[in-house]
Amino acid sequence: MWKAEVVREPWGQEEKGMIATRVPTDIGTPIAFAPNNLPTIVGLDIPSSILQSIVSLPSLQDAECFSETSANTPTTATYSPTLSISTISDLSPTELGEETGHTGEQTTTRHETFYLEDGNVEIVCGHTIFRVHSPVVSFSSQNLRVMFSPSKLLNTPTLDGCPRIVFTDSAEDFAVLLKMIYTPGYVPFPLEAGSVD
Amino acid sequence: MTRFPARHEVPKFSVFASLLRMTTKYGFTNVRDQLIKDLKCAYPTKWETYQAAEVLGEDLFGVPKPHPNTVLNLFVAQNVRFAIPFAAYRASLGGFLALMSDKSGTLLSRHTLASTIYGMERTRGLMAHAAHTISYKRGLPDCLDSACVLNVGTGPAERRIEALTKLHDSMIVERKGGVLDVPSLGDLTCAKCAKEVEARHSTWRRACWDLLPAAFSVANCWGEV
Numbered sequence: 577m578w579k580a581e582v583v584r585e586p587w588g589q590e591e592k593g594m595i596a597t598r599v600p601t602d603i604g605t606p607i608a609f610a611p612n613n614l615p616t617i618v619g620l621d622i623p624s625s626i627l628q629s630i631v632s633l634p635s636l637q638d639a640e641c642f643s644e645t646s647a648n649t650p651t652t653a654t655y656s657p658t659l660s661i662s663t664i665s666d667l668s669p670t671e672l673g674e675e676t677g678h679t680g681e682q683t684t685t686r687h688e689t690f691y692l693e694d695g696n697v698e699i700v701c702g703h704t705i706f707r708v709h710s711p712v713v714s715f716s717s718q719n720l721r722v723m724f725s726p727s728k729l730l731n732t733p734t735l736d737g738c739p740r741i742v743f744t745d746s747a748e749d750f751a752v753l754l755k756m757i758y759t760p761g762y763v764p765f766p767l768e769a770g771s772v773d
Numbered sequence: 774m775t776r777f778p779a780r781h782e783v784p785k786f787s788v789f790a791s792l793l794r795m796t797t798k799y800g801f802t803n804v805r806d807q808l809i810k811d812l813k814c815a816y817p818t819k820w821e822t823y824q825a826a827e828v829l830g831e832d833l834f835g836v837p838k839p840h841p842n843t844v845l846n847l848f849v850a851q852n853v854r855f856a857i858p859f860a861a862y863r864a865s866l867g868g869f870l871a872l873m874s875d876k877s878g879t880l881l882s883r884h885t886l887a888s889t890i891y892g893m894e895r896t897r898g899l900m901a902h903a904a905h906t907i908s909y910k911r912g913l914p915d916c917l918d919s920a921c922v923l924n925v926g927t928g929p930a931e932r933r934i935e936a937l938t939k940l941h942d943s944m945i946v947e948r949k950g951g952v953l954d955v956p957s958l959g960d961l962t963c964a965k966c967a968k969e970v971e972a973r974h975s976t977w978r979r980a981c982w983d984l985l986p987a988a989f990s991v992a993n994c995w996g997e998v
Binding site: 717750 | 794796798801803
């Protein structure tokens with residue numbers, strides 16, 4: 577019986593590591609660090625007890641979300657999203673997501689917009705199937721380019737000649753990603769003309 | 774679906790969150806950088822930017838507006854470190870009840886909750902100290918305006934203390950966590966004295982702003998922007 581394998585990706589951990597190596601810079605002019613390592617604010621009479629309580633805090637960078645990621649990250653993990661793919665012989669039609677009225681637990685439906693008939697790869701997110709063009713989707717993403725490389729797709733189970741890959745992302749998130757990819761000018765926000773640091 | 778949606782439409786938080794998650798995960802660096810850049814307007818890292826900003830915090834997003842806790846959760850999960858202090862500050866504006874919300878998506882992790890409550894208490898404590906210092910320690914000049922609370926004439930010391938206490942309370946009472954807001958002195962003082970008090974308070978607010986990352990446990994994160 578085929579079972580989905582969920583592996584957590586260590587993206588946050590990698591970013592955390594990168595950020596942690598950076599040299600901190602001063603964040604404000606009124607603050608200077610005294611020999612006792614407490615910040616002092618020029619011109620203001622702030623009790624050292626208040627400053628001590630502010631600077632001697634547990635750090636958010638050690639928050640649970642990071643430590644959990646670290647603890648659950650497989651030592652052999654790579655930085656490409658892990659796919660859960662089994663051989664085609666292990667999959668029943670229902671598990672493969674037949675859209676022909678099966679009522680099994682794994683029944684999947686085609687995405688209303690992003691099931692493109694001329695696509696060359698199918699992506700399953702939860703109970704939703706997307707059919708997209710791998711060169712288009714992977715154009716700006718090194719990670720997706722690796723996943724959609726011909727060598728990888730060759731080893732991927734196919735349905736009607738179309739490779740099918742299972743993602744662990746939610747269908748809503750993936751639909752937004754596809755909308756961004758397929759829609760020019762979708763991303764920029766309205767505040768880009770506002771004041772920015 | 775519209776193929777070419779109108780630019781400058783107000784983004785929904787759910788869309789922003791999805792984009793941030795997916796672009797981070799799949800390495801769409803350029804798009805992620807654009808999202809982060811747009812975020813800097815509403816989650817500033819500089820005092821001047823904060824003062825000049827027209828839209829702050831979760832008000833950046835369209836309807837339905839996200840709960841501040843939800844935004845904070847996203848930034849912590851996606852490691853948007855520079856925005857965490859201000860997001861935590863915005864979450865703290867709602868006080869303990871809002872921070873303890875357990876509705877879908879608003880539940881803060883134990884560590885995030887502890888850090889945010891700690892930051893809220895520290896910033897409130899600092900600005901309470903500021904109100905005390907401004908009102909009692911750094912003697913405000915007597916005012917000649919009869920309508921001003923600082924005009925005590927030749928009356929007894931008790932009257933002076935009572936006037937200063939009113940001024941002190943106007944900077945503290947019912948402020949919740951909005952320690953970075955300009956205090957509302959109402960009609961307590963004349964325009965000249967209000968300007969003097971505001972100038973002194975502004976210095977403290979600036980100091981409080983600079984301590985924001987340390988108070989909310991993400992020290993030095995503003996240097997990484």
